[in-house]
Each structure stands twice: as structure tokens, then as C-alpha cells.
Amino acid sequence: MKPIPFFKMSGSGNDFIIIDNRAAVVPEDRLERLVVGACRRKMSVGADGLILIEPSDRVDFRWRFFNADGSLPDMCGNGARCAARFAFIHGIADRQMAFDTLAGTIEATVGEHGVRIRMTDPARLKTGFPLDLDGRTVMVGSVNTGVPHVVTVVDDIEAVDVVRTGRLIRFHPDFAPDGTNANFVADGPGGRLLIRTYERGVEDETLACGTGNVAAALILAHDRGLASPVSLTTRSGGQLTVHFTMKGDRCTDVFLEGDARVIYRGELWEEAWLT
Structure with a gap:
């Protein structure tokens, strides 16, 4: 099999193979x-997830997003920003674009210093x-x-055992059978909001989670x-900003x-992912 070209990208510390x-x-x-x-740390490229950019006859492109364990989540906020910048760099889409995910169509704007995405409307706020x-x-x-x-x-954000408590929440019977992601938020110095996340599908703490930041906000x-x-300030030290309109329990216009940083580009050889 021929080596496969890829980009390694990071959204506030959440890293992806694209x-x-x-x-x-x-x-x-x-x-x-x-x-x-390919997502195995130390044995291969290593990443929280892998994104495939594929053709669409309706919008600029569609993606298939995979967690590191091979599962298919509906959405990933940090991954969406990275996918948007990847598409812009490669001439797949202009600075303003739309692409299809399992959660619905995502609109994105690639700026000089970051990417802004319009999320699908949140549901079941409780x-x-x-x-x-x-x-x-x-x-x-x-x-x-x-x-x-x-x-x-x-x-105290530092005192939280994110992996242990996160797993208890992730696999809690109340959220069966699919489980949930778990976020921990604390007030920090200077009025900052600090967040740590245990991600379903990665099954560990990650340095950032875009959809988790939206949920917390x-x-x-x-x-x-x-x-x-x-x-909110993520575990990586990066900041994610959430814009929204809220009326009661209903949230709309969520951005x-x-x-969305390019770390490097390379070619994935077959021996990099074979066991």
C-alpha cells in the first residue's frame, strides 16, 4: 500500500490526524x-482522533471523524476547527465554508489567528x-x-481525579448504553474558568474538548x-470561547x-499502523 499523506493538527491541545x-x-x-x-501514542503518529475529508455534492465537503478507539462520534468541536483550516489550506473550501458531520451541517470561518464554527443547536439541557x-x-x-x-x-481543578471520576460518570447507568463525556469546571485566578475533560472514545483525559467547552459554557x-x-481555559492552557443566545433552557446561535494549529505533515506508512 502506498504511504498516505496526512497533516497532524491541534485544536487547543486536542490532536488529530487529518x-x-x-x-x-x-x-x-x-x-x-x-x-x-495510527492513533497509538509512541507506537505511531498518536492522536485523539482521525479525520477523513471526503467529497460532498451538497456542501464543500463531508468528514468522517473517528475517536482513537475507532468509534464514530457525531461531532468534535476542536476537530471541526482543524478540519476547516485543513480544507482552506488545501483549497478544498474558501475561508467561509460548510461541511457535513453526523451531527448535521457545520459552518466555519477561517480567520488569521483561529477558526470559528457554528455548532448545531444543543439539546436536552438539564x-x-x-x-x-x-x-x-x-x-x-x-x-x-x-x-x-x-x-x-x-x-479545586487540580484536586480532581479526572480519569477515575470521569470513568464513573462516562459509564454511569443513567447514561447507558452510549455513555457520556465528563467535564470538571472550577473558578480560577483572575476570574478565569478552568476546565478538564474525560473524553468518551479516547477513554482518558484530553488537553481540550471543544464540545465539552460548549457544554460547560x-x-x-x-x-x-x-x-x-x-x-474557558483548557488543560493545555489554551482558551476556547463560546458565543450563544440563551432563552430559558433553549440555546441557539452557538459558536x-x-x-487550529498545523503541527506537521507527513506520510503514513503501512508499518506505522500495523500491529
Whole structure:
């Protein structure tokens, strides 16, 4: 098999392998194996997910997004920003574009210093309900921002065992069978909002999660009366900004803004993903 050209990109620390698959360079019968193999840390390129850019007869392109474990989530906010910049760099789309995801059509604008995407309208916003975690009750909120998220406000962001508590939430019976992502938010110095996320499909803490930042911003805006926009500092130290319109429990006109960095480009050899 010929080596496959790819870009390695990062959105606030959430990293992705992105491949222009408009000419079907990725073998379909080996796709899941390639995704899981290429996303392995230290053994291959390593990434939180892999994105295929593919043709669309309706919008600029469509994507297929895969988590590192090979699963297919409906949406990824950081990945969407990276996909948009990739498409602009490669002449697939202009600065203003639209592309199809499993969550619906995403609109994006590529700027000089970042990318802004219009999210699909969030659903099922619910706040202030109890969740039993190993015999203790924790008050949480939840919302679907393309994928399901739970948000918990904590006193000390550094004291949270994100992996252990995140897994308890991710696999909690209340969110079965598909599970959920888990976010932890705290007030930081200078009025900053700090966030850490356990991501479903990566099954670990990631340095950032775009849809998780959107979920946290909307739940905090609902509970605290915060006005749009709301910015949060991710684990990587990067900032993601969420713009929205909120009326009661209904959120519309939701935009996510942040960086989309090219780390490097290369060719993926078959031995990089074979076990």
C-alpha cells in the first residue's frame, strides 16, 4: 500500500490526524485498523482522533471523524476547527465554508489567528440534578452539544481525579448504553474558568474538548446568568470561547472559537499502523 499523506493538527491541545480522502486513498476494508493503529501514542503518529475529508455534492465537503478507539462520534468541536483550516489550506473550501458531520451541517470561518464554527443547536439541557458516584452524591448538569456531556463544578481543578471520576460518570447507568463525556469546571485566578475533560472514545483525559467547552459554557451561563461570550481555559492552557443566545433552557446561535494549529505533515506508512 502506498504511504498516505496526512497533516497532524491541534485544536487547543486536542490532536488529530487529518487525511484528504476525496480520492479514496484510505482502504475502506482496513479503515478501523488504520485509525486505531495510527492513533497509538509512541507506537505511531498518536492522536485523539482521525479525520477523513471526503467529497460532498451538497456542501464543500463531508468528514468522517473517528475517536482513537475507532468509534464514530457525531461531532468534535476542536476537530471541526482543524478540519476547516485543513480544507482552506488545501483549497478544498474558501475561508467561509460548510461541511457535513453526523451531527448535521457545520459552518466555519477561517480567520488569521483561529477558526470559528457554528455548532448545531444543543439539546436536552438539564442542570442541578444529583448523580450517585460510588456512594456519594454529586450535583451535575448535562447537555448534548453534538455529543453528550456532563458538567460538574468543583472547588479545586487540580484536586480532581479526572480519569477515575470521569470513568464513573462516562459509564454511569443513567447514561447507558452510549455513555457520556465528563467535564470538571472550577473558578480560577483572575476570574478565569478552568476546565478538564474525560473524553468518551479516547477513554482518558484530553488537553481540550471543544464540545465539552460548549457544554460547560452553556450550563454555567444557565446557572450563573453569564452573558455571551464565555471563555474557558483548557488543560493545555489554551482558551476556547463560546458565543450563544440563551432563552430559558433553549440555546441557539452557538459558536465555538479557538486555534487550529498545523503541527506537521507527513506520510503514513503501512508499518506505522500495523500491529
